[in-house]
Amino acid sequence: MAKSKFEYVRLFEREDRCLPNTWMVVRVDGKGFHRFSELHSFDKPNDSRALRLMNRAAVAVFREFRDISIGFGHSDEFSFVFRRSTEVYNRRSEKLVSLVTSLFSSAYVYYWGDYFGEEKLQYPPAFDGRIVLYPTDENLRDYLSWRQADVHVNNLYNTCYWNLVLHQKLTPKQAEDRLKGTLASDKNELLFKEFNINYNNLPEIFKKGTTMVRKSVQVNGKPMHAVIPLHCDIIGNKFWVDNPEILKCGKLPLVQIDESYEYFFNNINPFGVKFNGDKENISDVSS
Amino acid sequence: MAKSKFEYVRLFEREDRCLPNTWMVVRVDGKGFHRFSELHSFDKPNDSRALRLMNRAAVAVFREFRDISIGFGHSDEFSFVFRRSTEVYNRRSEKLVSLVTSLFSSAYVYYWGDYFGEEKLQYPPAFDGRIVLYPTDENLRDYLSWRQADVHVNNLYNTCYWNLVLHQKLTPKQAEDRLKGTLASDKNELLFKEFNINYNNLPEIFKKGTTMVRKSVQVNGKPMHAVIPLHCDIIGNKFWVDNPEILKCGKLPLVQIDESYEYFFNNINPFGVKFNGDKENISDVSS
């Protein structure tokens, strides 16, 4: 058989293991989502369906990779943080980037209908992926702070922009000119004076993005491992003091069910079950 | 704004450009498809629906990346060959691997229903991706030969194995033992004597995999760029002599429509239209 003669080509493959004992962050990012969001009539400046679909796709990634300790997403991007101690796939960067990005993309299409209902998906969207290493906890926190600061900056701008375009009928160019050089305080004032919007009262998911964590919750008397999307500040110290297991390895803390959260459990059913804080459904989930 | 203070974390990113003037091959490979194929009742040893869905996903990748000059797929894997001269995404390996793998995965889910009909997709599948560089045309041809030789070896084995299991009711272990140490000639004889199967008469797509190429075809008097899946030998010289534009840059050759092929065109409609060699449909396609 001719096989052996050609097999030398495998020697051209290379393996790029990530440096041990560093935090590995895989970030996926929508390709051409400006056009994608227009084509699918996303609400502006934020589309709740789209954000929740992103989160749902992220949960699929959390379920597959147990060594992801925290995630953060907003708009059309999501970051997944692998523990510094993980040896998953021998820390091969190509394997991790491609599998995370693939699963995220695949899940995005798979769950589209759950969030967009009648709005048909018109073509298969793509995401790019990258991996970045952070050697210290401080560097990792700064990375996550960078992404959350970005949410705030972008959301404040976009909220102004789209209100100007949608409600004052400015052209995109006019809206851009209007906002050029304005400070955060100017934008807050603009929203309040011209659109009667108190920026602070906007939904937290728009202002803070989604921080995805793992917790243990009591369901019918049994602890269950859950993935929970939060919408809180992660730049300050409080979050990290309250959730020490994210940076340190260790047992997941048992937390009380909070009716305001969505919960995603890992069940015997490997494909995931969504639970929206509805106590009546819990027994189904755990069975 | 806190942004600037955190932005230093971008310096931890690295860019890994592929060596210029080398063939870049991105190969995607199904993760856990043994289980996936069982759960979705794939025909054994080959499921035509699954193979055609793989091809359909590959066409989505061909449409997005114009510098892919040839592809080759079989079973749950597909290889995409970028021209040695391409500068797409600055030849950044992470970008290319992640985008190709993402789009392939996303398209696989998106087009599932077109090929599997009532058979519901039960969870979002994942593919891993890798990139390998080949410095010479000979190395590249040997890579493709390696993959095609693999199809043959695997298909002959699997055809024996599944016939033994499905029609002689052997257990997996018994079937493996039966085939241990057999040569290709033994397997051909086994198929013929015990199952009256002439291996040579099996469909070419099973024996040769799918080679995907670009051609120009005449549709209603106008040349159109088409992506065409072929099922022919690519190990010998003939294929390369007949299709010189694959290794050399240059104009796509205009070929006659062959009724036995599927054609995939690049239309104004960016999401692709399938044309099954049905002349009556051609006018729709080109309009």
Next chain:
Amino acid sequence: MAKSKFEYVRLFEREDRCLPNTWMVVRVDGKGFHRFSELHSFDKPNDSRALRLMNRAAVAVFREFRDISIGFGHSDEFSFVFRRSTEVYNRRSEKLVSLVTSLFSSAYVYYWGDYFGEEKLQYPPAFDGRIVLYPTDENLRDYLSWRQADVHVNNLYNTCYWNLVLHQKLTPKQAEDRLKGTLASDKNELLFKEFNINYNNLPEIFKKGTTMVRKSVQVNGKPMHAVIPLHCDIIGNKFWVDNPEILKCGKLPLVQIDESYEYFFNNINPFGVKFNGDKENISDVSS
């Protein structure tokens, strides 16, 4: 001019920046020093001239790279630790490895005569170099502990081996057989019983290798930056508690001159002046 036409070849170069905020260790290692040491009649098991020449070459590297905070050497190898914050040569690994290795090699030949006198250097020796990144202080300390533990293991073995060969006239094979499977305690006993050697009383440089640090010393009333080779334990905590500036950035501590050390100063004379704790020479050094 033909230049421009060829200049594209620069695009094939790649830059490999080391991950920021990690300790970068460059280790050089003699190539073929078994033969080299025989040809130059090195004393066995340790040659003081050779060890001091290694240290002298290391000082040349310390002088060139101010961001090296600690070094460790023994036998024919030396490790140089660049501070995690350094931006020297943009942290390009190829640049750092090649320059450190080159300067070390060049200095080894240059200073040969200072240590070997009449013993002529018979051919230009070579060293290989490598760079390894350590993300945490603990990893770095473990790296240095690994190298120092290695000194001990090798030196105990070699001391036994060479005493058996030189004084009991065993063949290499016989000496190896004699030592096969022995524990450290066995080797200590062998040395004591058969050669009346108390291993603990051997010179520290043989047992602990050389740890090279930077200090400030008072010379004629003025503080001077000195590079000092130490021969002490660096596995335990004491060394790190006593020398906190190694892991943290900060001012070099002013230390008292200890007559037992060699000192290497950075003078106006860029090529270095050796000072052997001889107070009478100090005024020359600082002038």
Next chain:
Amino acid sequence: MAKSKFEYVRLFEREDRCLPNTWMVVRVDGKGFHRFSELHSFDKPNDSRALRLMNRAAVAVFREFRDISIGFGHSDEFSFVFRRSTEVYNRRSEKLVSLVTSLFSSAYVYYWGDYFGEEKLQYPPAFDGRIVLYPTDENLRDYLSWRQADVHVNNLYNTCYWNLVLHQKLTPKQAEDRLKGTLASDKNELLFKEFNINYNNLPEIFKKGTTMVRKSVQVNGKPMHAVIPLHCDIIGNKFWVDNPEILKCGKLPLVQIDESYEYFFNNINPFGVKFNGDKENISDVSS
């Protein structure tokens, strides 16, 4: 023994194998040679001693690495081309760059006295090193053409500059201003008119650099493997037609001794013997 506990740090090492079947070029480059050449009173614009010392150091590298098929050097740099088929050190880039650079540096110091006589070497010089891969013969030839074109451009400029400075007593600034914007033809004319120098008559080593090749020469009736520095054009086709073994693997051609060349042989004596085309010495060399 504490050893095992620390040995995990080896896992932080990475191996970077160069892509197979590509030409690997290691280029070494003097660090701070502007100052070095002034301090050692190099002749300007070219110092024959320095150029021949560079070549001598390059020969040491050729002797160590038998898979180097051609080298090219000028000024304070030298490039070494490893055959595309070589498996030396498993094609590990760090190993190759560091060993070549180390040996070159070490040899440069070692042989200094043979070329500079009474002029003492004042400090150990350093070279940096890099490795670049070229996938095709054409790319490799373009690389070498790039370096040789550079020699010409620099040498023409430097010849003008130093004649202006040394013989017309211009300041560096004045000389630079004088040459700003001049074409090659202007510079040729300046040399001829003002200094009566016909650029074409300058020594070839200054205008063409040194191309180092391997040949077999007949010495006392026996073929001997020799390393020969040439000073000829390598941009045009002629050189490559005349020396086909450089790009192809194969037996070294037997050439006639040309009295104008230096020859460097690989003898039983591993440390090299210099032979300056002096037939009387040949018997010593081969003995």
